[in-house]
Amino acid sequence: MPYAFYPGCVSRGACPELYAATLEVCRRLGIELDLTTMQSASCTGAGVLQEKNLRLGDTLNARTFAMAERAGRQILTICSTCQGVMSQANARLQDDDYRASVNEDLAEEGLSYNGTADPKHLLWVIVEEVGIDTLESMVVQRLPSLRIAPFYGCYIVRPSSDLKFEEHPEREDALERVIEAVGAQVVDFPGKTLCCGFPILTINETNSLKMVANHTMDAKGRGADAMVTPCPLCHLNLDGYQPQAAKANSPLSPIDVPILHLPQLIGLALGIPPKAMRLNSHIVSTKTMLSELALSP
Amino acid sequence: MQVKFKVRRFDPDADRPVARYDEYELEMSESNTVLDGLIRIREEMDGTLALRCSCRSAICGSCAMRINGQAGLACNTLLIHAIPKDGGPIVVEPAGNLEVQKDLIVDFAPFWSKVRAVQPWLQPEGPEPETEYIAPADDMQHLTGVMACIMCGACVSDCTVLDVDDNFLGPAALAKAYRFVRDPRDDADSSRLGALNEYGGVWDCTRCMQCVEVCPKNVDPMGRIMALRDRAMEEGYTNTTGARHAKAFSDSVEHSGWLDETKLVVKSHGVTNVKEMLKLLPVAARSFRAGKVPPLRHKSIPGAENVRRVFEKVESRDQG
Numbered sequence: 001m002p003y004a005f006y007p008g009c010v011s012r013g014a015c016p017e018l019y020a021a022t023l024e025v026c027r028r029l030g031i032e033l034d035l036t037t038m039q040s041a042s043c044t045g046a047g048v049l050q051e052k053n054l055r056l057g058d059t060l061n062a063r064t065f066a067m068a069e070r071a072g073r074q075i076l077t078i079c080s081t082c083q084g085v086m087s088q089a090n091a092r093l094q095d096d097d098y099r100a101s102v103n104e105d106l107a108e109e110g111l112s113y114n115g116t117a118d119p120k121h122l123l124w125v126i127v128e129e130v131g132i133d134t135l136e137s138m139v140v141q142r143l144p145s146l147r148i149a150p151f152y153g154c155y156i157v158r159p160s161s162d163l164k165f166e167e168h169p170e171r172e173d174a175l176e177r178v179i180e181a182v183g184a185q186v187v188d189f190p191g192k193t194l195c196c197g198f199p200i201l202t203i204n205e206t207n208s209l210k211m212v213a214n215h216t217m218d219a220k221g222r223g224a225d226a227m228v229t230p231c232p233l234c235h236l237n238l239d240g241y242q243p244q245a246a247k248a249n250s251p252l253s254p255i256d257v258p259i260l261h262l263p264q265l266i267g268l269a270l271g272i273p274p275k276a277m278r279l280n281s282h283i284v285s286t287k288t289m290l291s292e293l294a295l296s297p
Numbered sequence: 298m299q300v301k302f303k304v305r306r307f308d309p310d311a312d313r314p315v316a317r318y319d320e321y322e323l324e325m326s327e328s329n330t331v332l333d334g335l336i337r338i339r340e341e342m343d344g345t346l347a348l349r350c351s352c353r354s355a356i357c358g359s360c361a362m363r364i365n366g367q368a369g370l371a372c373n374t375l376l377i378h379a380i381p382k383d384g385g386p387i388v389v390e391p392a393g394n395l396e397v398q399k400d401l402i403v404d405f406a407p408f409w410s411k412v413r414a415v416q417p418w419l420q421p422e423g424p425e426p427e428t429e430y431i432a433p434a435d436d437m438q439h440l441t442g443v444m445a446c447i448m449c450g451a452c453v454s455d456c457t458v459l460d461v462d463d464n465f466l467g468p469a470a471l472a473k474a475y476r477f478v479r480d481p482r483d484d485a486d487s488s489r490l491g492a493l494n495e496y497g498g499v500w501d502c503t504r505c506m507q508c509v510e511v512c513p514k515n516v517d518p519m520g521r522i523m524a525l526r527d528r529a530m531e532e533g534y535t536n537t538t539g540a541r542h543a544k545a546f547s548d549s550v551e552h553s554g555w556l557d558e559t560k561l562v563v564k565s566h567g568v569t570n571v572k573e574m575l576k577l578l579p580v581a582a583r584s585f586r587a588g589k590v591p592p593l594r595h596k597s598i599p600g601a602e603n604v605r606r607v608f609e610k611v612e613s614r615d616q617g
Contacts, residue, residue: 016588040600045550051527053547106607194457211503240584281588282587283583
């Protein structure tokens with residue numbers, strides 16, 4: 001059964017490399033994507049719209065869920081923030097009275113949400129549906145020389161109740177298991193479930209850059225060659241603002257930790273050429289890392 | 298069952314005051330909590346271990362500390378939930394973001410000064426009523442959610458902003474501020490919101506949800522901070538990057554169904570903010586060189602008018 005693919009805004013905006021890598025990886029893993037059902041779905045609100053009007057955010061997400069239900073599909077997303085915001089909205093929308101009231105505002109479009117959506121991030125689909133063993137069996141190039149620090153960020157780990165961690169304990173260390181499955185080494189570090197600083201980038205740049213510097217320098221200090229994240233917003237800050245973060249917090253030495261999107265790491269192990277996953281379109285160059293694998297960006 | 302503890306120790310009066318970890322192993326029952334274990338360590342194994350605790354019932358808020366890296370109350374954390382899957386020791390450390398005084402005891406002075414800074418008392422205006430101030434039951438019912446706060450500091454311990462910036466008021470104080478802004482008997486909303494709109498206030502939160510996750514009383518500090526942002530904007534405090542960002546974000550989704558990243562950044566800083574615009578140039582140039590640019594022309598999603606209609610309908614509810 002194909003998934004209704006919900007790419008989120010960022011993979012169609014500032015992170016086109018994530019979109020490209022996702023299509024390549026899903027094709028090889030046999031994850032079927034229906035690219036049309038969600039085309040007229042809106043942004044989740046990313047928690048920002050929710051600051052202004054929580055009900056509005058819930059209604060927009062109920063609309064998206066209703067579209068997936070109508071198509072008889074489950075939603076697959078590649079953005080942790082979309083995942084988190086959808087999971088939070090979905091938890092509230094399980095209340096029958098609230099959902100009925102929200103549905104009133106969707107009636108004109110002929111949509112109604114019945115509460116059956118179960119949106120899943122690609123990371124979860126890989127661990128829960130494809131299976132870690134299957135992924136491992138499909139690896140054509142193991143990456144034993146790569147030391148990878150996982151970076152979950154916030155929205156795919158908190159609040160753990162809305163994200164159903166109790167029902168799905170495998171979600172807790174899904175990234176580590178993927179890193180191991182592709183034959184790379186996990187570099188554990190305490191910052192992996194903390195904030196990357198992106199949400200306050202325009203509001204308090206100093207704090208935001210400190211977060212970038214703290215995480216990337218810590219991972220590097222523990223020997224990481226690169227970081228992998230399921231969140232394109234974390235990528236935007238940790239990659240795009242790493243040069244500024246270094247300038248402000250580590251003026252004597254560059255940090256230079258490449259930040260990989262989840263499917264890019266998997267794709268390398270599946271033998272997908274780096275260029276097809278646009279590993280050349282990162283701010284922090286992936287060149288040194290790839291040369292260790294005898295690849296070029 | 299045998300339980301292993303690994304406790305972070307720090308003695309300021311030692312010859313060389315450096316933190317270290319001490320390990321203890323003892324026989325405990327399955328119904329015991331982490332606090333039960335720590336008290337037994339202190340009573341039976343090592344009388345020098347310093348910790349705060351009082352009620353042992355998750356009411357007094359004294360025993361917040363980090364258990365396996367996450368803040369929580371030692372008294373309501375069962376050992377069976379805290380023992381790591383790999384059979385390793387339960388790691389116990391003092392709360393974060395506050396200075397350690399000894400072992401598991403941290404200095405709460407900055408915590409209290411931030412709570413005081415939000416003026417946590419009622420400020421009604423007008424003539425005093427003859428009897429008590431009357432408040433609608435619904436309002437007070439709603440406020441019980443925040444009044445459940447026991448000031449344990451778990452949220453402050455794990456706040457990702459306080460980790461990089463001591464100036465941030467932090468989740469506990471901001472939740473307390475919400476409690477008074479939402480109190481129908483209080484008439485100082487505008488000045489309260491004005492103060493909260495400043496640097497270190499509501500807009501500095503990253504929305505990382507650490508406070509939501511670790512709060513032992515489900516106070517949802519971050520949810521309160523988001524509600525305060527909304528109230529501040531309603532009150533007319535719109536001249537901040539945060540408020541402009543929220544507005545620009547909402548406008549973009551309303552008009553095209555999704556996010557116009559370029560416009561969002563420009564509008565958040567303010568189109569006339571030349572200094573910030575100049576600072577953005579190198580970032581934009583670097584992104585352009587790497588091929589990381591949003592589409593030059595931001596196209597609406599198919600059926601964007603349906604999204605606009607949802608905005609109209611939901612927003613008219615608020616007004617109605």
